[in-house]
Amino acid sequence: MEDVTARLVLVRHGQASFGAKDYDCLSEAGHRQARLAGEILARRRPSIGRIVAGSMRRHQETAAGCLVGMGRPGPVETDAGWNEFDHEELIRVHEPRYEDHLILHREMALAPDPQQAFLSLFRAAFSRWTSGRNDGDYRETFAAFRARVAAASCRAAEATRPSGPVLVVTSGGPIAATVAGRLGLSPEGLLGLAFRLANAGITTLAFRGSGLTVEDLNDHAHLADEPGLLTYR
Numbered sequence: 001m002e003d004v005t006a007r008l009v010l011v012r013h014g015q016a017s018f019g020a021k022d023y024d025c026l027s028e029a030g031h032r033q034a035r036l037a038g039e040i041l042a043r044r045r046p047s048i049g050r051i052v053a054g055s056m057r058r059h060q061e062t063a064a065g066c067l068v069g070m071g072r073p074g075p076v077e078t079d080a081g082w083n084e085f086d087h088e089e090l091i092r093v094h095e096p097r098y099e100d101h102l103i104l105h106r107e108m109a110l111a112p113d114p115q116q117a118f119l120s121l122f123r124a125a126f127s128r129w130t131s132g133r134n135d136g137d138y139r140e141t142f143a144a145f146r147a148r149v150a151a152a153s154c155r156a157a158e159a160t161r162p163s164g165p166v167l168v169v170t171s172g173g174p175i176a177a178t179v180a181g182r183l184g185l186s187p188e189g190l191l192g193l194a195f196r197l198a199n200a201g202i203t204t205l206a207f208r209g210s211g212l213t214v215e216d217l218n219d220h221a222h223l224a225d226e227p228g229l230l231t232y233r
Contacts, residue, residue, distance in 0.1 A: 006157035006207040007165040007215075009045055010175050011037050011066065013058040015199040015231045024057040026065075033200035033229055034062040038069020040222040041167065041202070049163025051075070052156055054082035054170050062200065063169040076169075081152030084171035085129075085145045087122065093137050094125035123191065130187035142187065149177045157207050172197040178205065182212045198223065199231045 014030030014037075026034065041048060048070075053063040055078050063076045091098050098104040111117035128134055135141040140148075152174070156166045172194035180190040197203075198220035206213045223229040 004206045004208055006160040008153065008156050008160070008178075008205045008207075009041065009048065009165055009167045010178065010203040010205065011041075011062065011167065011169050012172055012175055012197050012199060012201050012203075013056075013062040013169060014065065015233070016058045026058055026061045029229055029231060030058070030199060031061070031065050032226070033223060033231075034065025035069040036222045036226075036229070037062075037200040037202060038066035038071075040069075041066065042070040042072075045165055045167075047164040048167045049165065050077060050159050051167045051169070052077045052079050052082065052159070053168070054078070054084070054174070055080040056083055056171070059083075059169045059171070066167065066169065079152055079155065081148050081155065082168060082170040082174050084173045085140065085142075087125075089138060090125040090129050091121065093134075094128050095121070119195075123188075126191050127188070145173075146177050149174045153178050153205075175203050179203065179212075179214050179217065182214055195232065197232070199233075 013026070014033040015027045016030060017025050017027050051063060051067070051074065053059040053076050059082065060076070060078070067074050067076070091104070108114045108118050108121075129138060130142040132142065135143075156168055160166045173190075175197055176185075176190045176194040179185075180193070183189075183193075185193060197218050200223060201218045201220040202216060202222075203214070203218060204216040206215050220230060
């Protein structure tokens with residue numbers, strides 16, 4: 001077996017404040033999830049060197065919680081290449097009247113199953129984005145998103161060589177995009193994986209001469225002992 005040349009430990013952000021005015025900040029559960037992720041990483045991956053996070057608030061707050069759990073001061077490097085795609089833009093382009101969030105929330109609330117109604121809407125918006133037929137409608141195309149995340153992965157992998165494994169705090173979309181090629185996922189499969197990634201779940205990737213190996217995918221055992229901490233939104 002070829003030697004590992006780089007290892008990335010990807011942590012999805014803790015639970016954000018879904019439905020609140022500012023979604024991007026962590027909920028109380030999200031802060032706890034972040035600390036628990038740090039605690040387990042301190043035991044399993046004590047050789048982690050650099051810590052990188054996307055520039056979104058939920059990434060930065062999760063990274064800070066991980067540091068507390070790991071018992072280390074930092075620093076945290078910021079790389080916006082790990083930011084999530086703009087799901088609000090996808091919905092707004094697909095259905096322009098939903099630029100008004102009140103209309104979106106009202107119509108979803110009136111549906112027999114509001115959660116399923118939103119998921120159906122989002123899948124349709126995501127499919128339009130990933131088709132490549134409407135690229136001029138978006139600030140960032142699906143191809144550009146995948147290229148951005150791939151470039152961030154390369155930067156992080158390069159950083160592992162002098163310092164040991166790199167911890168990356170990001171979102172479900174970039175994690176799914178990073179492993180999608182290796183798993184042979186279609187865009188729809190990528191979205192399905194992103195929906196199944198637990199908040200503060202841990203995915204570990206190893207780079208070898210022949211490519212990328214997924215060592216752990218969506219490990220969330222560290223959240224199992226406390227009721228209510230296993231969340232996906």
